[in-house]
Each structure stands twice: as structure tokens, then as C-alpha cells.
Amino acid sequence: MSKPKVAFFDFACCEGCQLQVANIGEPLLDVLDIVQVVEFREVMSEKWNGDFDVAFVEGSITDEHAVERIKKIRERSKILVALGSCATIGGVNGMKNSFDLEEVGKYVYGESYKFFPTLHTKAVHQVVPVDYFINGCPIYQPEFLTVLKCILQGIPYYVPEYPVCVECKLNENVCMYDRGVTCMGPVTKAGCNSWCINNGNICYGCRGLTINPNTEGFKEVLKNYKIPEDFLIRKIEMYNKCKEFDKS
Amino acid sequence: MKTEHYRILEKSKITDFLDKLNTISKIAAPVYKGFNNYAFQTIKSAEEVSLKYIPTVIPPKKYFLPTKDSLLEFTVGNELKVEPTVEYENLILFGVHTCDIAGIRCLNMVLSDKPKDTAYLIRKKHITIIGLECNDYCDEFASCAFVGAHLPTTGYDLMFTELEDYFIVHIHSTKGSDIIEKTGLFKPAQTIHMEELKVLREKKSAIFNNEIPTERRYLPDLFDRSFNASIWKELEQKCLSCGNCTAVCPTCYCFDIKENVDLSLQAGERYRVWFSCQLDPFAKVAGGIDFRRERSARQRHRFYRKFRYHIDRYGMVFCTGCGRCSRTCMAGIKLKEVLTSLIRESEAKIWRKWL
Amino acid sequence: MAKVVIKDSPYNLKKAKILDIKPLTEKEKLFKLVFEDKTWLDFEPGQFIMVSLMGIGEIPVSVCSSPLNRHYFEICVRAVGKVTNSLHKLNVGDIIGVRGPYGNGFPIKIIEGHDLLIIAGGLGLAPLRSLILYAIDNRRDFGEIHILFGCKTPGELLFEEEIEEWSKRLDIHFACTVDRADPDWKGNVGLITSLIPGVDLDPANTYAAVVGPPVMYKFVIKELLAKGLPVDQILLSFERHMKCGMGKCGRCQIQNLYCCKDGPVFTFKEIMDMAEAL
Ligand SMILES: Cc1cc2nc3c(=O)[nH]c(=O)nc-3n(C[C@H](O)[C@H](O)[C@H](O)COP(=O)(O)OP(=O)(O)OC[C@H]3O[C@@H](n4cnc5c(N)ncnc54)[C@H](O)[C@@H]3O)c2cc1C
Ligand code: SF4
Numbered sequence: 001m002s003k004p005k006v007a008f009f010d011f012a013c014c015e016g017c018q019l020q021v022a023n024i025g026e027p028l029l030d031v032l033d034i035v036q037v038v039e040f041r042e043v044m045s046e047k048w049n050g051d052f053d054v055a056f057v058e059g060s061i062t063d064e065h066a067v068e069r070i071k072k073i074r075e076r077s078k079i080l081v082a083l084g085s086c087a088t089i090g091g092v093n094g095m096k097n098s099f100d101l102e103e104v105g106k107y108v109y110g111e112s113y114k115f116f117p118t119l120h121t122k123a124v125h126q127v128v129p130v131d132y133f134i135n136g137c138p139i140y141q142p143e144f145l146t147v148l149k150c151i152l153q154g155i156p157y158y159v160p161e162y163p164v165c166v167e168c169k170l171n172e173n174v175c176m177y178d179r180g181v182t183c184m185g186p187v188t189k190a191g192c193n194s195w196c197i198n199n200g201n202i203c204y205g206c207r208g209l210t211i212n213p214n215t216e217g218f219k220e221v222l223k224n225y226k227i228p229e230d231f232l233i234r235k236i237e238m239y240n241k242c243k244e245f246d247k248s
Numbered sequence: 249m250k251t252e253h254y255r256i257l258e259k260s261k262i263t264d265f266l267d268k269l270n271t272i273s274k275i276a277a278p279v280y281k282g283f284n285n286y287a288f289q290t291i292k293s294a295e296e297v298s299l300k301y302i303p304t305v306i307p308p309k310k311y312f313l314p315t316k317d318s319l320l321e322f323t324v325g326n327e328l329k330v331e332p333t334v335e336y337e338n339l340i341l342f343g344v345h346t347c348d349i350a351g352i353r354c355l356n357m358v359l360s361d362k363p364k365d366t367a368y369l370i371r372k373k374h375i376t377i378i379g380l381e382c383n384d385y386c387d388e389f390a391s392c393a394f395v396g397a398h399l400p401t402t403g404y405d406l407m408f409t410e411l412e413d414y415f416i417v418h419i420h421s422t423k424g425s426d427i428i429e430k431t432g433l434f435k436p437a438q439t440i441h442m443e444e445l446k447v448l449r450e451k452k453s454a455i456f457n458n459e460i461p462t463e464r465r466y467l468p469d470l471f472d473r474s475f476n477a478s479i480w481k482e483l484e485q486k487c488l489s490c491g492n493c494t495a496v497c498p499t500c501y502c503f504d505i506k507e508n509v510d511l512s513l514q515a516g517e518r519y520r521v522w523f524s525c526q527l528d529p530f531a532k533v534a535g536g537i538d539f540r541r542e543r544s545a546r547q548r549h550r551f552y553r554k555f556r557y558h559i560d561r562y563g564m565v566f567c568t569g570c571g572r573c574s575r576t577c578m579a580g581i582k583l584k585e586v587l588t589s590l591i592r593e594s595e596a597k598i599w600r601k602w603l
Numbered sequence: 604m605a606k607v608v609i610k611d612s613p614y615n616l617k618k619a620k621i622l623d624i625k626p627l628t629e630k631e632k633l634f635k636l637v638f639e640d641k642t643w644l645d646f647e648p649g650q651f652i653m654v655s656l657m658g659i660g661e662i663p664v665s666v667c668s669s670p671l672n673r674h675y676f677e678i679c680v681r682a683v684g685k686v687t688n689s690l691h692k693l694n695v696g697d698i699i700g701v702r703g704p705y706g707n708g709f710p711i712k713i714i715e716g717h718d719l720l721i722i723a724g725g726l727g728l729a730p731l732r733s734l735i736l737y738a739i740d741n742r743r744d745f746g747e748i749h750i751l752f753g754c755k756t757p758g759e760l761l762f763e764e765e766i767e768e769w770s771k772r773l774d775i776h777f778a779c780t781v782d783r784a785d786p787d788w789k790g791n792v793g794l795i796t797s798l799i800p801g802v803d804l805d806p807a808n809t810y811a812a813v814v815g816p817p818v819m820y821k822f823v824i825k826e827l828l829a830k831g832l833p834v835d836q837i838l839l840s841f842e843r844h845m846k847c848g849m850g851k852c853g854r855c856q857i858q859n860l861y862c863c864k865d866g867p868v869f870t871f872k873e874i875m876d877m878a879e880a881l
């Protein structure tokens with residue numbers, strides 16, 4: 001069997017997630033044993049004109065040009081994977097949606113903003129169907145490998161439907177709330193093995209809201225810990241602003 | 249209380265004891281982690297150990313039922329090969345409080361029930377438990393006296409009780425007496441020591457009051473009346489379904505089973521990992537039907553698992569009163585308060601019937 | 604850390620070879636299996652096994668063949684997710700892992716000597732087929748046998764040839780209905796509950812065995828009670844999320860019952876006061 005052809009593409013993002021893939025370390029050699037990377041701007045200059053078995057797409061969709069481009073990529077690939085928060089949930093780019101688009105245009109491009117039509121930021125699945133989601137800002141390398149294996153096995157990957165606290169407790173961290181700091185763990189999708197907390201940082205919610213979060217209850221918690229409520233709104237908006245498009 | 253089953257260790261010798269013990273076997277003991285948190289960890293020297301500590305973040309059940317525990321190893325390819333495995337080591341747990349010992353007794357009950365969980369039983373055989381009695385409450389969240397877990401009964405090899413300037417140590421097994429012999433630091437106990445132990449226990453019965461305004465024997469009735477209690481609805485609003493209360497509970501044992509393959513896709517392992525009835529995927533079946541969708545139903549399930557269901561099944565209350573669930577809950581859901589609320593509501597109902 | 608192999612682990616698997624695969628509908632396939640070591644699966648109708656695809660997962664599946672068949676056993680699998688779709692991709696000759704059987708199964712020794720009313724909704728026919736085949740093999744030990752089968756559309760009819768055969772037998776009363784018909788469908792149209800009033804039965808002497816999707820139970824039970832069936836003669840088999848199959852993982856718990864161990868078959872009497880059961 002020939003090795004599956006894999007390509008990486010980026011849209012509006014920092015390319016940090018692709019960097020995470022490129023820097024995955026030792027397992028990268030094993031990965032290259034089983035897949036053929038045909039396009040990956042981060043590490044090679046070649047371009048590929050044929051079809052792909054797997055396309056990893058980083059970044060969110062922010063303008064008409066990007067919409068056309070992602071549609072083409074979708075047509076050319078058997079499996080499409082959204083890589084990183086920008087691609088899976090709109091991520092930080094979604095913050096744009098909190099503002100008037102014209103304002104954003106003016107702010108970024110000055111008076112010439114009219115020549116740069118901009119759309120509301122969208123996550124990839126809000127524009128074309130996505131087969132696999134790898135959350136995180138940046139992505140968590142072990143999860144990338146897990147998803148890759150699922151792709152090769154031809155089985156779905158389910159993003160954990162529970163919050164980061166679950167993994168955090170198994171790692172026996174001292175809870176941030178005990179340290180007197182707030183933490184987005186209770187309302188954020190797990191899958192990163194509570195990476196940030198293990199390293200002494202709070203969870204800032206980069207993987208997006210968990211399914212069925214109790215946001216009202218969470219507001220109460222913040223109140224009891226004397227943390228201003230708009231802190232939460234800002235944190236949630238920081239990554240989840242694009243969520244509103246999922247409903248329509 | 250037979251005097252010949254007791255030994256004395258001077259307090260000044262406890263470091264010597266731990267360091268000697270460490271040459272015999274690997275030791276795990278409570279270690280301070282900052283911000284009033286403690287964790288059981290393997291130690292290098294006696295200095296790391298906190299003799300005064302409140303229940304650790306996760307209980308010592310992690311040594312019996314590891315957070316992640318391999319069940320099978322397999323290779324596919326030309327021929328399918330499957331091997332169930334268990335990893336274990338000789339380990340001495342030092343400083344286990346009586347509530348956590350009660351927790352391990354609960355796990356024993358479930359995992360030695362048929363069909364027996366072989367891996368658990370093997371691991372358990374290789375662990376030695378040295379208990380440490382609490383002379384006072386660890387903090388306001390504890391309710392160990394309610395379930396009788398504040399006193400040493402069984403489930404340990406040695407039990408240390410702190411008295412004026414020495415520890416009186418109860419030997420409960422030959423595993424325990426071997427340690428006494430090998431470390432060679434203990435003296436036989438005398439009548440005076442036994443007297444002092446008795447005085448302490450009497451003092452304790454004054455300190456450890458029933459923290460919850462009912463008695464253990466009324467639990468089945470109380471819970472039989474409380475399935476539709478209003479507190480469950482209140483918890484619906486508060487609970488974040490983070491699963492912390494179950495992860496830290498010494499008597500929770502629910503797990504998920506997952507697979508891990510290597511990149512060749514030819515070999516891998518099947519393992520279990522702690523899981524929780526508070527989480528969304530716990531009870532969902534195909535088609536997305538969830539038989540405990542509401543947070544209120546999940547919280548109720550947790551409390552019934554602790555205080556009702558297992559009384560019928562295993563004849564035991566599955567709460568040790570360790571207070572971890574209340575300590576860890578950022579939503580401020582407190583076990584003692586929930587039970588008290590159930591009691592009040594149930595009393596009110598009974599009164600109404602009489603009026 | 605020392606590591607040892609524990610052959611007696613309850614999670615150990617037996618290898619089973621796929622002898623035959625038969626597509627039944629678009630979503631369901633029937634797998635004929637035999638243990639590689641030539642031992643046979645000793646089970647009761649209504650019991651289930653845990654089926655493993657190594658590296659993919661393990662799922663509970665009812666055995667749907669007759670327990671008296673010593674040559675092979677069968678499972679009928681609907682493709683809904685990870686493991687089930689992967690199972691559908693396997694070929695004859697492939698090896699899968701099996702442990703079990705688990706659960707209590709239908710109390711056949713109690714049912715024998717009575718009339719039997721089988722009510723199957725969709726894939727619920729799988730575990731009931733085992734009971735039906737057993738009853739056919741031991742026909743003289745049962746009284747009247749009624750089989751009611753309902754599914755959404757004619758395309759979802761399972762075991763069509765067998766159904767055909769059952770409907771022709773003189774010693775079985777068979778009726779079938781679909782929720783939505785297509786132009787070729789000649790039979791009944793309507794929910795399975797619509798068939799119950801028409802069954803001529805002696806309630807005191809009848810055991811009903813009901814398996815189907817969760818929404819079905821409440822309505823069927825209502826009809827059966829209206830027919831005068833005693834609560835302890837209504838047998839229900841429940842689906843719950845199951846991981847261990849032996850009362851350890853807690854996933855399948857219905858209040859104080861473990862569905863995997865105390866069930867999956869319960870009498871209505873056992874669960875009628877349980878809010879989480881239905
Ligand atoms: C006692 C019993 C008997 C069953 N008999 C049959 C049968 O004869 N034929 C048949 O096709 N199916 C049967 N099922 C259902 C079957 O077990 C599930 O469809 C299967 O587990 C889905 O696995 P999956 O990996 O394909 O799905 P996944 O991709 O894991 O998930 C798809 C959906 O199935 C649910 N699910 C996942 N694992 C389980 C599980 N262990 N138990 C229940 N639901 C689960 C998930 O919550 C999800 O909603 C039975 C279930 C039980 C409990
Ligand atoms: S530190 Fe954050 S993620 Fe960890 S348990 Fe506390 S709130 Fe949850």
C-alpha cells in the first residue's frame with residue numbers, strides 16, 4: 001500500500017500549530033515512515049498539484065479569497081483535518097466578531113480598508129465539512145499523534161466531552177482556585193492533559209468551551225472568588241466568539 | 249487491646265525509622281505541595297514527609313487502582329496476540345489516615361467481588377499500609393466520625409498513634425511485625441502506654457462529634473425518602489460537572505476503557521482510566537440518549553452511590569468522611585451541607601404528616 | 604515496577620474467527636463466529652458478549668443465535684460508530700477478540716411451560732432471535748408463541764428469510780409492522796404498540812419479552828398492562844453504556860442495579876419504581 005499523501009495549509013493564524021507538528025521530535029521520523037508529506041510550507045518549499053489523502057488546515061477563514069481556497073482544498077482531499085484553535089473554533093481571530101466589521105477594517109488597514117473586504121471570522125467547519133478536529137492554541141503534540149493514528153486506522157477521533165479539570169486532577173496538580181487564581185479548566189474541553197496547569201500556568205481556555213458547560217454556575221464561582229464577571233466573558237470570547245455561527 | 253501487639257517509637261526516632269524503612273522498600277508518604285495541598289509521593293528522605301497533613305489531593309487509591317492502568321497488551325499483524333498484564337511493585341504506604349484506609353476497604357469490596365479483578369488483587373498484595381491516626385479533625389470538611397472512619401479498626405499492617413513524646417504502634421499483621429523487627433527502633437509497650445492510648449481515645453470521642461445531624465443507621469430511610477428532594481435541583485444550578493469530587497473520592501472506582509496503538513498500528517495496549525458519573529459521556533449510548541442528562545440527576549447519583557446503593561449491594565457506606573469532595577469543589581458544594589439539607593427536608597415532611 | 608502476564612484476568616480475550624458475514628440491511632450485518640480453540644460459547648438467550656477489535660475498542664453485543672447451536676455463534680451488528688463501523692469492514696477469516704458471556708439473560712426455565720409473547724423493535728430482534736430460536740428448538744416446552752416485530756421502514760427488516768419462515772409456521776403467531784411504508788409494502792403500517800391489542804392471549808399464563816429502542820418501552824408496557832399482564836411477567840432488556848460487563852466500571856448503573864450484571868433483562872416489577880430505568 002502506498003503511503004497516504006499528507007499536506008498542510010494555513011489560513012489566518014500564527015502558524016504556531018504547524019510549528020508544533022514540525023517540532024514534534026523523535027516521533028516525527030516514525031510519522032514520516034508511514035505518511036508522505038507533499039506540501040508543508042513550514043518545512044519545505046515544494047507545492048503539490050494532485051489530490052491529498054489528508055489535508056491539515058490551520059487558521060480561520062476571514063475573507064472571500066479564503067473561502068474559495070478552502071473549498072478547493074476540500075475538493076482535493078479525502079480527509080480534512082482542522083488543526084488548532086483558529087481552525088477548530090475560530091480562536092483568537094474570532095475576537096474580530098465582537099466589533100463592527102468596518103471598524104476592524106479601518107483599524108487594520110486605515111482608510112484603504114474598503115479594498116480589503118473582510119468577513120466575519122469563521123472556523124473551518126463553518127465553511128466546509130471537517131472530518132477531524134485537533135483543538136488547542138497551540139495544539140498538544142500527543143493529541144496530534146493520536147488523531148493521526150485514528151486517521152490511519154480509519155476510525156473517528158472523539159474530542160473529549162469533559163473539562164480539563166478531569167485530566168488536571170489525574171495529574172494531581174494543586175488547583176489554581178486553591179492558589180487564589182482563576183482557571184478556565186472547569187468549562188474548557190479536555191484533551192491537552194492539562195498541559196498548562198502541569199507547567200504552573202492557568203488554563204486560559206484555548207480548546208474552547210466544553211459541551212454543555214454550566215456558564216451560569218461558573219459565573220457564580222467567579223463571583224465567590226471575587227473575580228469580575230467580564231473577566232470570564234472576555235476569556236470565553238477570546239477563543240469562542242465563532243461559536244454563534246454553529247447554531248445557524 | 250493486647251499490650252503485646254503494641255510497640256513504642258520515640259518521636260525523635262521517626263526520621264531514623266523512615267530512612268531505615270526507605271532502605272527496605274520504596275515508600276510513599278504525604279508530601280506538602282503548597283497552598284494547603286498534600287500528595288502521596290515516593291520519598292527519598294524522611295524530611296519530605298508531612299506528619300501533619302490534611303487529606304491529599306487524590307487518595308492513596310492511586311497505588312491500588314492507578315489513574316491509568318494497562319489491562320492488555322496486544323500485537324496485530326500476521327497473528328493476533330493478546331496478553332493481559334499487571335504492573336506492580338513492593339511499596340510501603342506510610343502515614344495513611346484512617347479515612348483513607350476505610351476507602352481502600354471499599355475498593356477491596358468491589359474489586360474482589362466476582363469476577364475478581366486480578367490486577368488489583370496482585371497490586372494490593374504487594375502494598376504494605378502503615379496508618380497514622382488523627383487525634384483531631386483535619387479541617388471543617390471532615391465527617392469521618394459519622395461513618396466511624398476516625399478510629400483505626402482494620403485494613404492496615406501497622407498503625408501509628410501519636411502520644412505525648414512517642415508513637416504507640418499497633419501491629420496488625422506479620423508484614424507489620426517484620427517492619428518492626430527489621431528497623432529495630434521500637435520498644436515494647438507497657439501498661440502506662442496503653443493507659444495513655446485509652447485516655448486519647450476517650451478524648452477523641454469528645455472531639456469527634458457526629459458531624460451530621462443523624463445516625464448512620466438511618467441513612468437507608470433518609471435516602472429512600474430523598475430521591476426528589478429539592479437540594480438536587482439546587483445542585484443543578486451550581487455544579488459545573490467538572491468531575492473533581494469523584495476523582496478525589498477514595499471510594500469512587502468507575503473507569504473508562506481506552507486503546508493506545510503505536511504509530512506502526514501493529515502493537516498497543518488497552519487500558520482503563522479513572523472516569524466519573526459527573527461527566528457527559530459517562531452514561532450516553534448510541535443515538536445520544538443519556539439516562540442521567542441533568543446535572544441534578546448526576547449529583548444525586550453520586551450521593552446515592554455513597555450513602556444508599558452500596559449499603560444494599562456491599563453492606564457498606566461508601567463514604568469515608570474524608571471531606572475531599574467538599575474541599576475540591578470550586579462551586580462550593582459541601583457534602584455535610586447536602587446531607588443536612590436532606591435531613592431537614594425529610595424531617596419537615598415527616599412532621600407535616602403528623603400535624 | 605515488575606510486570607507479569609495474568610492469564611486469569613477477567614479482561615482476557617478469546618480469539619474468534621469470522622466464518623461468514625451476511626449483510627441484513629444497509630446498516631446491519633450478521634457475523635457467524637467460532638472460537639479458534641474450538642470451545643463453544645455457553646450462553647443463555649439475552650446474554651451478551653464483549654467484542655474487541657484490538658487498537659480500536661471493545662463493545663457489548665447480544666448473541667443472537669440459538670444457545671443450542673454448538674458449531675458457531677452469531678452476532679448482528681448495526682454500524683453506528685467506531686467499533687461497529689470497523690467490524691463492518693472485516694472479512695471472512697478475520698479474527699476478533701471475545702469475552703463473556705455476561706449478564707443474566709432471559710429466565711427460560713421460568714418461561715417454559717407458559718405462553719411467550721415476543722415484542723421486538725428494530726435491532727431489539729437480535730437478542731430476541733436467540734430466545735425465539737431456542738423456543739423453536741424446544742417448541743413443545745412452550746405454550747402459544749406470539750412474535751411482534753416492528754421497525755421504521757421495510758428496508759430495516761432484519762432476518763427477512765427467517766421472518767418469512769416464522770410467519771408461515773403453524774405453531775407461531777407472527778405479526779410485523781413498519782412505521783413508514785414504501786409502495787411495495789403490503790403489511791401493517793403503524794407503531795408496534797398498534798399490534799398488541801390484536802393479540803389473543805391468556806395474560807396470567809403469558810411471559811412477554813420486550814427489547815427495542817429506549818422510547819419504545821413505556822408505550823409497550825402500557826399496552827401490556829392494559830392486556831392484564833402481571834408486572835413480574837413483563838421482561839425487558841435494557842441497553843446502557845457498558846465498558847467492563849462485570850459490575851466494576853459503574854457505567855451501566857441504573858440506580859442500585861448494574862445493568863451488565865443484574866440485567867440486562869429485568870422484570871417490569873423490578874424497575875417500575877426506578878426513575879432512571881425507563
Ligand atoms: C447489552 C447490550 C447489547 C447490545 N447488543 C447489540 C447488538 O446485538 N447489536 C448491535 O449492533 N449493538 C448492540 N448494542 C449496542 C452497541 O454496544 C453500541 O452500538 C456500540 O457500543 C457502539 O460502539 P461504537 O464503537 O461503534 O460506537 P462509538 O463510536 O463508540 O459511539 C457511538 C455511540 O455509541 C455509544 N456507545 C459507545 N460505546 C458504548 C457502549 N459500550 N455501550 C453502549 N453504547 C455505547 C456512544 O455513546 C455513542 O453515542 C448493545 C449494547 C448493550 C449495552
Ligand atoms: S487547576 Fe484548573 S483545570 Fe485544574 S482542577 Fe483547578 S480549575 Fe480545574
Ligand code: SF4
Pocket residue numbers: 136137164188189192193194195196197202203204205206207208
Ligand atoms: S490547559 Fe487550557 S489553555 Fe492549556 S492547552 Fe489545555 S485547554 Fe489550552
Ligand code: SF4
Pocket residue numbers: 486487488489490491492493494526576577578579580581
Ligand atoms: S467538584 Fe463540584 S462542580 Fe465539580 S462535579 Fe463535583 S460537585 Fe460539580
Ligand code: SF4
Pocket residue numbers: 493496497498499554566567568569570571572573574583
Ligand atoms: S464522598 Fe466526599 S467525603 Fe465521602 S469519601 Fe468521597 S470524597 Fe470523601
Ligand code: SF4
Pocket residue numbers: 302303345346347348382384385386387390391392393397398568569570571
Ligand atoms: S477525615 Fe477524619 S480520619 Fe480523615 S484525615 Fe480528616 S480527621 Fe483524619
Ligand code: FES
Pocket residue numbers: 844845846847848849850851852853854855856861862863864
Ligand atoms: S458495564 Fe461496567 S459495571 Fe456494568
